Amino acid sequence: MIIGIDVESGEKPFQELVQGVIDSSQSRKNIEFVIVGNSKNIKKSFPKLDSISSIGIVHADEIVYMDEKPVFAVNRKRNCTVNVGIKLLREGKIDAFFSPGNTGATVVSSVINLGLIETIKKPALATFFPRVKDGETLILDVGANPDANVENLWQNAIMGLSYYRLVCNKKEPTVGLLNMGGESEKGSILLKKAFVQLSKLNNFIGNVEGYNVFNGSVDVVVCNGFTGNAILKIAEATKRYFLEIIDELKEKKSSSFFRKLIFSHLEKVIFSNEKLIKKILPRFFGAAPILGIKGLVMVGHGACSKSDLINAIDFASFLFEKDYLNSIIDGIKKS
Amino acid sequence: MIIGIDVESGEKPFQELVQGVIDSSQSRKNIEFVIVGNSKNIKKSFPKLDSISSIGIVHADEIVYMDEKPVFAVNRKRNCTVNVGIKLLREGKIDAFFSPGNTGATVVSSVINLGLIETIKKPALATFFPRVKDGETLILDVGANPDANVENLWQNAIMGLSYYRLVCNKKEPTVGLLNMGGESEKGSILLKKAFVQLSKLNNFIGNVEGYNVFNGSVDVVVCNGFTGNAILKIAEATKRYFLEIIDELKEKKSSSFFRKLIFSHLEKVIFSNEKLIKKILPRFFGAAPILGIKGLVMVGHGACSKSDLINAIDFASFLFEKDYLNSIIDGIKKS
Numbered sequence: 193m194i195i196g197i198d199v200e201s202g203e204k205p206f207q208e209l210v211q212g213v214i215d216s217s218q219s220r221k222n223i224e225f226v227i228v229g230n231s232k233n234i235k236k237s238f239p240k241l242d243s244i245s246s247i248g249i250v251h252a253d254e255i256v257y258m259d260e261k262p263v264f265a266v267n268r269k270r271n272c273t274v275n276v277g278i279k280l281l282r283e284g285k286i287d288a289f290f291s292p293g294n295t296g297a298t299v300v301s302s303v304i305n306l307g308l309i310e311t312i313k314k315p316a317l318a319t320f321f322p323r324v325k326d327g328e329t330l331i332l333d334v335g336a337n338p339d340a341n342v343e344n345l346w347q348n349a350i351m352g353l354s355y356y357r358l359v360c361n362k363k364e365p366t367v368g369l370l371n372m373g374g375e376s377e378k379g380s381i382l383l384k385k386a387f388v389q390l391s392k393l394n395n396f397i398g399n400v401e402g403y404n405v406f407n408g409s410v411d412v413v414v415c416n417g418f419t420g421n422a423i424l425k426i427a428e429a430t431k432r433y434f435l436e437i438i439d440e441l442k443e444k445k446s447s448s449f450f451r452k453l454i455f456s457h458l459e460k461v462i463f464s465n466e467k468l469i470k471k472i473l474p475r476f477f478g479a480a481p482i483l484g485i486k487g488l489v490m491v492g493h494g495a496c497s498k499s500d501l502i503n504a505i506d507f508a509s510f511l512f513e514k515d516y517l518n519s520i521i522d523g524i525k526k527s
Numbered sequence: 528m529i530i531g532i533d534v535e536s537g538e539k540p541f542q543e544l545v546q547g548v549i550d551s552s553q554s555r556k557n558i559e560f561v562i563v564g565n566s567k568n569i570k571k572s573f574p575k576l577d578s579i580s581s582i583g584i585v586h587a588d589e590i591v592y593m594d595e596k597p598v599f600a601v602n603r604k605r606n607c608t609v610n611v612g613i614k615l616l617r618e619g620k621i622d623a624f625f626s627p628g629n630t631g632a633t634v635v636s637s638v639i640n641l642g643l644i645e646t647i648k649k650p651a652l653a654t655f656f657p658r659v660k661d662g663e664t665l666i667l668d669v670g671a672n673p674d675a676n677v678e679n680l681w682q683n684a685i686m687g688l689s690y691y692r693l694v695c696n697k698k699e700p701t702v703g704l705l706n707m708g709g710e711s712e713k714g715s716i717l718l719k720k721a722f723v724q725l726s727k728l729n730n731f732i733g734n735v736e737g738y739n740v741f742n743g744s745v746d747v748v749v750c751n752g753f754t755g756n757a758i759l760k761i762a763e764a765t766k767r768y769f770l771e772i773i774d775e776l777k778e779k780k781s782s783s784f785f786r787k788l789i790f791s792h793l794e795k796v797i798f799s800n801e802k803l804i805k806k807i808l809p810r811f812f813g814a815a816p817i818l819g820i821k822g823l824v825m826v827g828h829g830a831c832s833k834s835d836l837i838n839a840i841d842f843a844s845f846l847f848e849k850d851y852l853n854s855i856i857d858g859i860k861k862s
Contacts, residue, residue, distance in 0.1 A: 258708075259708075259709075259710045261710075261712050322768070324768055324771045335707055338707065338714055338715040338718070339715045339716075339717075370757060372670055372673065372752075372753060372756045372757075373593075373594075374594075375594045375596075377596050379673055379753065380673040380674045380753060381674075382674075383673075383753075401757075401760050401764075402757065402759075402760030402761040402762075402763060402764035402765075403760065403763075403764045403767070405761065405764060406764050406765070406767070406768040415757070417707075418707060418714065418715060418718075418754060419753060419754045419757050421707045422705060422707075422736075422737065422750070422754050422757065422758050423757050423758055423761040424737075425736050425737030425738065426737040426740065426758040426761055426762050426765075427737075427761050427762070427765045428737060428738075429736075429737035429738045429740060429741050430737075430741070430761075430762045430765040430766060430769075431765060431769065432738070432741070433657070433659055433741040434765075434766065434769045436659045
């Protein structure tokens with residue numbers, strides 16, 4: 193496969209992401225790479241890049257900054273990295289495109305340049321949350337469409353189920369509607385209507401809440417993009433908060449030698465434990481495809497590092513080999 | 528002051544909460560208590576209750592269960608604990624009322640029996656989140672009004688600021704709008720309009736996200752009740768998740784004697800540290816007044832324990848002594 197990488201619009205300097213592509217290319221012989229960015233600067237920083245046959249560069253003049261209005265920027269900056277990359281995808285010159293930049297701009301450019309899958313009204317972003325026991329829980333939408341109506345929530349459920357089947361290899365995943373309580377009559381008028389609509393799915397288990405996300409009682413959680421975005425960010429902030437107070441405690445002056453000893457080793461133990469790291473950082477952390485558009489476009493965290501990029505590349509390759517787009521389209525057709 | 532306690536509609540047996548009232552009465556000589564519940568059963572379990580002069584009982588026949596529809600239940604079960612307690616408050620027989628039961632029912636009964644403060648359109652529930660450094664962050668609404676319009680968000684900001692001033696003793700707290708990014712043009716049409724409206728407040732600092740809640744960069748966070756409820760629950764679930772994986776790690780069979788030693792002491796160290804407990808359980812955890820109604824009605828967690836109840840009583844007493852209701856009304860008048 194050929195994957196396009198926007199190395200310019202993340203928060204890290206392009207050098208870090210180009211290095212990620214180079215590192216990735218050394219062990220992934222079945223992947224070709226197209227770096228999208230300022231070709232002059234990239235060649236200056238990496239004079240030997242030309243000698244790597246599996247890596248090409250496509251020039252893009254501009255980037256969309258994080259604080260720009262997506263629709264406005266994508267239309268004005270015709271030759272920005274996301275537009276250039278997504279057009280390469282449209283033309284079949286690449287098979288997948290990844291950008292760690294302004295998510296809204298990537299979504300808008302994808303909808304404009306690739307279009308939505310037939311019958312789909314809005315794109316959606318899905319994120320995996322870790323669980324206490326095995327597996328992951330998928331939440332969507334986490335920000336592509338802030339105001340979801342009943343049809344959008346229904347389509348998110350359908351796409352989420354297909355995506356979950358594909359990634360987690362589970363034949364009949366369950367789906368739940370995020371609500372303010374488990375009872376069917378909870379929430380706003382829209383949520384009550386969505387509950388009725390989703391009840392048409394055999395896989396629907398009803399309303400779910402925060403604790404269901406972590407305990408494995410549901411596989412796919414459907415919600416509007418505003419709330420999904422808020423819970424994703426508060427969960428990340430809570431995790432960071434917890435690590436920080438343990439840190440603070442560790443550094444705290446203490447009269448107890450034993451306590452000092454415990455905390456001096458605590459961090460090392462936690463972070464040397466592979467299982468725990470897997471749990472804190474769920475699989476495919478840092479990259480998610482934009483569901484509902486006609487192509488494999490993946491968005492990453494703005495702070496995407498070299499190793500995050502390598503993960504994103506592996507995930508894109510995994511999805512491509514699993515025939516991601518046709519699986520999503522098939523799921524929609526059958527619904 | 529006189530405080531009414533609904534001992535029946537929480538998840539714990541009434542005996543636990545009656546015992547909480549008794550324990551509280553022994554050290555809080557300035558408070559009188561009115562227990563609301565099934566008087567026959569209560570007297571049977573606590574035959575010596577009559578001898579405590581500061582505790583009275585008012586009989587209520589029924590309770591609203593957690594899974595009942597609030598409006599329906601409050602109207603049908605005329606003599607349920609929340610209706611009885613809130614009517615005592617309306618008649619001036621008590622100064623505050625606390626219920627750990629169905630939150631929706633307590634909100635509905637409050638609106639019906641006490642009414643909303645002049646100009647206020649919807650009630651709101653506010654919860655304090657802990658911070659890494661000192662202080663707390665207030666989030667509202669966390670569930671009283673799922674679909675907030677611009678006016679509701681504005682009124683939540685006004686009430687939240689008054690409430691924060693009162694509780695945290697800070698003259699000029701800041702207020703932010705929960706959104707999908709810091710930039711002013713983010714989010715739905717409603718959020719963009721709310722941003723413009725909130726900009727009229729000197730205390731408004733703009734859009735905020737999950738991490739702002741914990742880092743102290745904002746004091747009062749305004750959002751709709753559906754999203755507020757979701758982030759409250761996901762934050763609690765993330766905290767529990769983190770404690771569980773540490774627990775799991777601790778119990779894990781390990782070849783390292785030293786690692787076993789660390790984890791056998793870890794929990795003890797964490798939970799014996801007063802500062803950390805304060806941080807994990809923020810002040811006034813487990814009880815929040817329903818802002819916007821004409822009276823001091825406090826809701827608690829369904830799982831409210833004896834010690835949670837004692838905290839709730841102390842918090843109600845603190846609010847009453849600070850002239851809570853008039854402070855909120857004054858704040859609204861000045862806005």
